[in-house]
Structure formats: C-alpha cells, structure tokens
Amino acid sequence: MEDSTDQKKKLQPGTFDRSFEETSERSFKESFKESGEVPVLDFKTFCETAPMPLAVVDREGRIIFANRADQAILGLSEDSYIGSKLSDHYGEAASETLETMERESIAEVNQVFQANDEKGSKRSILLRICKQQQGRFVIFVADVTEERRSALLRDLQYETTMLLVGAGSISQALSQLTERIKLLLDYDCGLVWKADEKSNRLDRVVFVADEREEHEYLLARSVSIPMIIGAGFPATSWFSGKCENLSLSRNSTIFNETDSRLARNYKSALVFPINIGKKSWGLMAFFSAELIKQNEDVISVLNSIGLQIGQFVDRIEANEAYLKAQERYYVAITGSNDGIWDWDLLSNEVFYSSRYKEQLGFEETELEDNFDTFRSLCHPEDYPRVMDEVQNHIERKTPYDVEFRMMTKAGQYKWISARGQAIWNSMGRPVRMAGSHRDIDQLKAAEQERLDYERKIQASEAMFRQLAENIKEVFWIFDLESRSFLYASPAYEEFFKGTCQDLYRDPETFYSEVHPEDLDRVQATLQDPNIADTGKDIEFRIKGRPPERALPEIGLESQRWLWSRVFPVKSENGKTIRLCGIAHDITEKKEVERRVGEFYATVSHELRTPLTAIRAALGLIEGGLEGGNNQETIDYTTVARENCDRLIRLINDILDIRKLEAKKLELKTSVVNAVDIVLHTIESLKAYSEQRSVKVLLEKAEPVDCLADRDRLIQILTNLISNAIKFTPQGSQVLVGVILLQDENNDMQKVKFSVKDQGPGIKENEKGELFGLFQQLSRLENEENTGSGLGLAISKALVEEMQGEIGVESKTGEGAHFWFTIPRPGSMTKNLPDLVKEQSITLTNTLPCEPARLLILEDSDSIAMLLKAFLGRKGFQTKRAASVAQAKDYATSEHFDLIFADIHLPDGNGIDFINWLHARQSDLATPVVVLSGAENPGHSINNPHLIDYVRKPFDGESLLKILAARLYRGGRLR
DSSP: OBOGGGSTTTTOOOOOOHHHIIIIIHHHHHHHTTTTOOOHHHHHHHHHHOSSOEEEEOTTSBEEEEOHHHHHHHTOOHHHHTTSBTHHHHOHHHHHHHHHHHHHTOOEEEEEEEEEOTTSOEEEEEEEEEEOTTSOEEEEEEEOHHHHHHHHHHHHHHHHHHHHHHOSSHHHHHHHHHHHHHHHHTOSEEEEEEEETTTTEEEEEEEEESOGGGGHHHHHHTSEEEOOGGGOBTHHHHHHTSOEEEEOOTTSOBTTBTTOTHHHHOSEEEEEEEEETTEEEEEEEEEESSOOOOOHHHHHHHHHHHHHHHHHHHHHHHHHHHHHHHHHHHHHHHTOSSEEEEEETTTOBEEEOHHHHHHTTOOTTSSOSBHHHHHHHBOTTTHHHHHHHHHHHHHHOOOEEEEEEEEOTTSOEEEEEEEEEEEEOTTSOEEEEEEEEEEOHHHHHHHHHHHHHHHHHHHHHHHHHHHHHHSSSEEEEEETTTTEEEEEOTTHHHHSSSOHHHHHHOTHHHHTTBOHHHHHHHHHHHTOTTOOTTOEEEEEEEOOOOOTTOOGGGTTTSOEEEEEEEEEEEOTTSOEEEEEEEEEEOHHHHHHHHHHHHHHHHHHHHHHHHHHHHHHHHHHHHTTTTSOOOHHHHHHHHHHHHHHHHHHHHHHHHHHHHHHHTTOOOOOEEEEEHHHHHHHHHHHTHHHHHHTTOEEEEEEEOOOEEEEEHHHHHHHHHHHHHHHHHHSOTTOEEEEEEEEEEOSSSSOEEEEEEEEOOSSOOOGGGGGGTTSTTOOOOSSOSGGGOOOSOHHHHHHHHHHHTTOEEEEEEOTTSOEEEEEEEEEOGGGGGGOTTOOBOOOOOSTTOSOSSOOEEEEEOSOHHHHHHHHHHHHHTTOEEEEESSHHHHHHHHHHSOOSEEEEESEETTEEHHHHHHHHHHHOSSSOOOEEEEESSSOOOOOOSOGGGEEEEESSOOHHHHHHHHHHHHEETTEEO
16 A cells, blocks of 8 residues: 555655665666666576565566565565566555556656555555666665654654644644544544543543544444443553553453444554653543554654643643633632732731722721731631631641621621632742632621521421321321332331331332222322312221231231321422321221121111011001001001101111211112102102192103112102191192203203292201201291201202202292202213113003012011012912021922012021022023112122112012012013
8 A cells, every 4th residue: 555645756756765775776776887777688687686675577567576685575475476466565556656657658766655564564665666668667675664663753753742832722732633643653533531530431522533424333432431440441541551552352341342343343442641740631542444553662652642742731721720710810809799808928918909898898098908907807806716717727728718707987897708828938938828808797697597597497397206206196298209208207117017217218118008909099199299288088908017906806906997188298389299198097986987887787677677567567557458447547557657657767867877978878870850750759749748738849840861869869859849848838839840951161961950848938047057967947946847857968968979969049938949950961871881761660561461479588577477468469479488498498499480588587698599599590590679677788699680679668669660670571471
C-alpha cells in the first residue's frame, strides 16, 4: 500500500534518500557509467553481484529477476518472488507508477511504498525505478522503515507540542491530537475518556473517525465505562497506568462484555494514559480493523505525550478555575448582597466594601478603613469569641466561619455571618485575611420561629405518639405512591402475627393475614385515592393473634373481626398522597350479632309456628269449615284473626328491620306491572277501608312497568295506603296514583307512586323524624291509631334498596301526600336475563284437571292438620309425613305432584330431603314448597328453580297461586 505521506511526491523524479545513497549510489554509478544502460551480456552478472537489493520487472510489472538482497528485505523465497507481480507486494500503486512512467516516458522515479513482510509486519520500502530501453524496469530497493518511524515520532512529538501551544481549550486540543495521532499511526478511529472518580467511571469526551456510521457499536458502548478490573478493557489499562498495544480477540473482556462484538470489528487497540503528575486524568485510545504492532519507541513517545497532554490539561483547568474564582470574586464585590472585607495583617488596615457598610446603615465615608472600626461595632459579648476563631484559623488553619452581632447606625444590634480565609507568605507568616459578611438578622429571627415551631411539633408528635402507642386501637399510615406502610402503632402487633418492622419492609405482611373473602375489598380501599374527606368504613376479618378472651366455640382463636375507618391525607394541591386508618377489634360485637341473629331466627320459628296454626284455624272457621256459623261467632273469629294478622305483621316488621340493619335483606327483583300491583294492594285492603268507611281510589294510572321485588313493593304500598286509611276521616277518600317520570340527570325513567289522604296533615317539625324507627306521630290522639312505628322506616329502607327515593309533602290540616319512585327498566330489560316479566296469576282455570297428590312434610301436628284440611277442601289429595325418614319411605313407594316441606324436623333437615329426592329423580323432578318460620334457611338447594319459599304464617291465597303455577300447564298436570 502506498504511504500516505508521499501522495504529493508521486512520480516526481528527485534526489534519492540519503540512506539509499550511502548504501548503493557508488556501486550503481560504477556499474552504469554515465549512460545508465547495462550491456545485455553483463546484466545478470551485475545484478547477482550488486551489493544493494535490486530487481528487474518487465513491461507488465512482472518480476523477472531479483537478487538475494532484495528477496531478504521482505523475507521471501525465490520461488514465491520471481514471476510474481510488483503490485502483489507493493500494492496497485506500484503498477500505476510503472504504467505512468511508460506512458509519459519518465526515466526515473523515487517512491516509498508500504509492504508486509513474511511475518505480516508493515514495512516502509523505498523504490528507485529506472526505465530501460528494452522495456524493462530496473528497481533499486531500500528498507527505510526505521528511518520513517523515527521521522514519524519526531513529527508526532513536534505536532503535539504545537497543537497544545495553540489550543484554546481542552476539548479542542484533545480532538485535534486524537485526529492527528490516528492519521500518523494509521488507525481507524480514536477516542478520549475522562475519569470520574466519584462515580468510578470513564466518560467519553472525544471521538474521531472518518466514517462515524462504521463505528456505531463502539460509539454506543464507549459512552461511560465502569472502572473495575473485572470490566476488562479499558479499565485494565486505567489501572496499569501505562501505554499498551493490545491484540483484541473474542476471548477478551471489552467494555464489561465477554465475547465482545468489538473484537469482531477491531483486531488491535492502542491506549495510553493522560497523567497529571502521578494522577491519571483519563485515557486516549485508538482502534484498527487490522493487526498493528507498535515498537517500544512508539510506546515510549506516547507515554511522553500522555504526560505532555496532562500538563496542558492541568494548566488549562487551573487557569479556568482561576478565571472562575476571579469572576466569583468580582460578582461577590459588585453584585452580591454580602459585604466584603480585606484585612492587611501587617498594617492593620481593612478594606470594607460599600455593601459591608450599607448592611449596618452607614454611608461610604462614615466608617474608617481600619481594624478599630470592627472592634468598636462588634458586640462586646461576641468580640472575644470572634478573635478566638481568627486566632485558631491563623494558627491551626481551622475554617473561619462565625456568627456574631454588630451595631448598626441606628444603635441596634444585627446578626452577621462572617467567613474568611488567611493568606500566608513563603515563610509561613500570615500577611492577609479576606472574607465576607452576610446579614442574617431575618434568618436568625426565622430560625428562632422555626425552633419554636419545632418545639411545638415535637410536643405535638410526643402527644400523638403517646396517644397512638397507648390506645388499644391500631393506627396506621399508608403511602399511596410507594404502596407501603409508613407507621403502625404498637397495637398492630397485638392483632396481627407480624411485627411493625415486618410491615414496613413488606406490606404483604398485612395482606397475608386478611381473610381471603375480604382481601379484595381491603386492597381496593387501601389503593383508592378518591376516598371522601369524611372517610370510609370497612369491616374485615384477619387470621391474626387470638384475642385475650378467645371464644373457642366460634373459632375466634384463629379469626378476628376488625372495624376500620380510612381517611385521606392530601397535599397542598388537593391530591391524596397518604391514607390514615384506625381499626379496633369488633370480634365480640360480631359474636353478639351472630347470637342475636340466632335469637331472631329462633324467635321467628317459635312464634310463627303456633301463629301459623292459629291463623289457619281462624281462616277455616271464617270460611265456614264447620258449616253455618252464627254472626256472633264469625265476628269473634274475625277479631281474633285480625289481631293475629297484626301480631304477624309486627313480627315481620321487626325481622325486616333486623335484616335491613344487618344488610342481609335479599330482594327478588323482577319486571312488574305497577298498576296491577296497586290494584292488588287496594283489593287486599278493601275490607279494612270499608270498615273505616274510607274509599280508596286509583287517581292516575299509566300502564307502566317497574323494576322491583313484587312482594316488597306490595309491602310498601300496604304500609302507605293503610296509614292513609287510618288517618282519613270517615266518608273521605284516599287517592293512589302511578305516573311515569323522566330523570333530568340521565336517560333513566322512573315510576312514581303516590298516596294522598285527607287527614290532619303532619307538623313541619315532625317530618324529619317521620321515617325513623319506632316513630308514632300524633296526627290523631287516640289508641286506635297507634302502631309499632316501624312501617315507614321499613318502607324507606326497601325503596332505597330498590334504588328509589321516598318522601312526603304535607301541611297541617291539609292531609299528607306520600310518594316514592322505583326505576323503570325500559330497554335495559334486554340486558337482564335473570329478570322475568311478572305475570298476574288468578285462580281461574288454574286447578289441575284431576286431583293432584301432595306430600306434607311437617312435624307440627296442628299445622299439618290445618294444611290438610285447607288443601282437601280445594280438591287436593294429601298425605302427611312427620319426619324425614317417613317422607323418604313415602317418596320411594308413591308418586307426588308437589311436596310441602318444613325445614326443622326431628330427624333431619327438609332441604337435605329435597336434595336427596331430586338426586333420585332422573327425569322430571318434583316441585317443592318450603315452609319455614326462620328468616333464611341458609342451606344449598340443588334445583332452586323448582323451589318456592313460603314464610310462616302463610295465607291460603298465596299457597293456591303457587299450586296453580306449579301444577297447571295447559289443563294437564306437570
């Protein structure tokens, strides 16, 4: 390959290199004489005996002769050399030179070429090419590698010095030097890293290459390199502290990568440190795709250049630091709020800046420039301490940084913060001390306020901690951003199995102890940034430590109930950043609730069972079971039945309130016809209204549907209409209405029910208490109109459960207008597959064509007897089983069209019997009517679609409707 330094001299005849002249010129002249031509007969002899390397090539550039001296230069054998082309060894540039000499009749050319010897090392070879008349070229060869390397090193050192002298910045100098060394040493790219010892990394500051896109991977990986030995190159070169010529292989660790991709792109690297004295400032490195080996001379020169660059960097950085210091000093004097003082320790004169004097309220000419000025203005209590600090700084070189008071022109003392630095001469004697004064009077006042505030905060924190750590409740603080607990009071460790420290490290410690059924609710609450300022209450179970008074019979040794209120802590911009919570143990409360629930269930069953028998017996008597009864008997029976109904309603109301309070009321929502429900309710109250001589009229009746629980809707209307009848004078009217409303806030439609009476009205101060529990308003002061005070409270709760609203409008003496709304599904019914259009069921044509066989599973003799009597009168065939075992015997041997089943039986559970029966019936399962005095059976039914629940006590009409629906299909039995 042609040497780049000889591009401009290409094909230009000229003087031969001095080294060549010393080795061959004399012999050449003696042999060629003045003609420069060699006789043909003597040519071979001359070439073989010539003392200098010599070769002959033909017109095509093929080597036809070469003496041993020429072959030895590149270490080639005669067989591999003779017959080869000159360009095979010296590149295409050699062939181009021969062609140009032939074409332009150039007789002689001196030119340096690059060639690889037998070991692959690059050599610089000087060729003197002479054109002969026979069309041949005689070439005299000289190895000038060492001479050129010496010249190269001289150029490198010279150019480094010149670049550093002329450079205006470190960046400029490093960029130019890297570019020049890359060219001189023939590398593909070069870069410079600066060491950042604080972060222990090498940061790239320079990168040079002819084509940067060819080095994209190197560019990306060399930005910042960790300075650890295990990271490989260049960290290893950093720690070696010397110039290294490296051969890169796939086994090399480069840029903290084993089997680095860089080793596939580059074969060699040259790196040397930039040192400032004994301290390394950085590294300069070069990469080549070819294998380049540098000798010790180059290595030595590069080490020297690294020191030279280091001196330059040190000088520039020191100069920049000096300029910055000068700039800071100038700004401090001219633009800073600090006052400047400069004390000559030898003359005791002091320079006080204008700002220094202004801080104390003095004009420029009102203070003398000497030390006595400071002594007279410094507070007498502070002056000795200030001078002690000055003495310590001068003698022990401790920092001078002190706060003291100085008198102002107004005669008041002001707090000053002073800093200073002494300067010592070459003998170590202090000669000067300069520094700054800063007015910190307001800062001191603010600091005092801060100290007072901190004392208050500390006192408040102490009170808070004392409260939080001594109360039995758990108090905690949860950070929404980090999703971690910042604080938990010691009571946490009494409830939960983990410690507070465990909780701080891992919030899962808390979640892992929450009952799986409650976990989602708890996590959602603790991740909710939208909790209202009033807080949010939540109850959940934990598998924590057992309470001190554990109740083994309900398993409280492994489960506890907690009540918690969570409330937000917001930032200045109103964003919730933390959640605070307080929780206490409600396990005993939950146990009480459980026992109360059991009590209600027991009372419900024990009261309803005899009431069922009484109600049924009275109904049969009223219906003429014993034949024609006289009017007096019928009247007495009616009184008994009405009071029985009243007692049943009271029990039902109490149990409804209980379920509503416990949030356990289950609604059976369906799409019902509002007008049909109203008419049904009016009809059911017909006897009561006639007794009171009050007419109940349907005032407005739009045929609309609503989304409601049919039975509960009837219950609400019954409460409101019966109240209206009760308070309406005899001979007056109660108006009931049903209209459709459009909600203004959305597209949802509502059905509005209204009940208007002509009673005495409601006092304004009583409206607020109207829907409360056990409220008996004094609209009519007589015993006949008293009630339990539960009806309106239950009505309100039921309406709200069905997503509606309830209210009242009334003025004293003008009657009362009660109303409530229920959502209308409209097109929403398409998305509610579980909702069934409620059908009006009448007893017309609902009885089977042939007597149906019914099994009555009931342990109460009285209820069973009355139920058989009632159903028998309606044309049904009945059979009674008093136990589960007896019922199984009957069901095994006989077929029944429907079964009435009690739940609580002497030898088992009615639900278990139903599941057993349905499991045996592979084809058509038998429908079942469950009769229960309890509120909720709480048992799993395998075929719930075949089950109807009837709560004791029941009325005959309800039973007949169920029988008609279950048994009659198109005039045939199921």
